[in-house]
Amino acid sequence: EPEVTQTPSHQVTQMGQEVILRCVPISNHLYFYWYRQILGQKVEFLVSFYNNEISEKSEIFDDQFSVERPDGSNFTLKIRSTKLEDSAMYFCASRPRLGRVETQYFGPGTRLLVL
Amino acid sequence: QQQVKQSPQSLIVQKGGISIINCAYENTAFDYFPWYQQFPGKGPALLIAIRPDVSEKKEGRFTISFNKSAKQFSLHIMDSQPGDSATYFCAASMWGTDKLIFGTGTRLQVFP
Numbered sequence: 001e002p003e004v005t006q007t008p009s010h011q012v013t014q015m016g017q018e019v020i021l022r023c024v025p026i027s028n029h030l031y032f033y034w035y036r037q038i039l040g041q042k043v044e045f046l047v048s049f050y051n052n053e054i055s056e057k058s059e060i061f062d063d064q065f066s067v068e069r070p071d072g073s074n075f076t077l078k079i080r081s082t083k084l085e086d087s088a089m090y091f092c093a094s095r096p097r098l099g100r101v102e103t104q105y106f107g108p109g110t111r112l113l114v115l
Numbered sequence: 116q117q118q119v120k121q122s123p124q125s126l127i128v129q130k131g132g133i134s135i136i137n138c139a140y141e142n143t144a145f146d147y148f149p150w151y152q153q154f155p156g157k158g159p160a161l162l163i164a165i166r167p168d169v170s171e172k173k174e175g176r177f178t179i180s181f182n183k184s185a186k187q188f189s190l191h192i193m194d195s196q197p198g199d200s201a202t203y204f205c206a207a208s209m210w211g212t213d214k215l216i217f218g219t220g221t222r223l224q225v226f227p
Binding site: 004031033035041042043044045048050055056058091093100103104105106107108109 | 147151156157158159160161204208212213214215216217218219220
């Protein structure tokens with residue numbers, strides 16, 4: 001069964017450093033998402049991406065964040081200057097063109113720790 | 116208004132028992148209510164979902180009950196099994212947006 005994959009599984013970085021989280025969505029999917037989950041808290045929507053542009057973003061997704069689909073298979077989340085409060089589990093998700101928004105398929109996540 | 120409140124935070128059930136997880140919402144614009152199951156080291160996976168024009172939906176041992184007037188919905192797991200031990204999230208979405216609003220999650224442990 002096709003899966004969303006994410007790399008790395010864990011990343012530790014120093015405050016102020018840039019990080020890039022990588023995702024490979026399911027191959028025939030066209031909508032892509034990033035969510036995050038701070039330890040012990042709920043999963044929060046960050047951004048959605050379709051047709052090479054952001055279709056929706058949350059208040060969390062400020063100028064420090066950016067997303068890109070650099071080629072036909074990868075979908076990345078960049079945090080330019082990490083803060084302590086960016087420590088969280090980051091989930092990538094994707095869905096096919098058809099289907100409601102909730103038919104999103106999630107990856108296993110990248111645990112980011114900012115020191 | 117955009118929140119979905121979920122309870123309990125954790126739940127311990129004996130094998131064969133019924134697990135019940137509750138969620139409540141405020142925004143009447145929500146029109147689809149999915150439940151996600153998450154095992155350790157994995158991302159959330161869609162389990163079952165319901166629309167507000169239906170009061171109940173059943174898939175195998177999993178049932179969603181929906182009370183539109185109370186703005187509440189719940190997940191019932193019948194004949195709970197140790198393999199059901201996971202974290203369960205309720206969520207909501209509304210037409211015209213591209214995001215899921217998640218509850219805070221319930222960690223379910225089913226003991227043999």
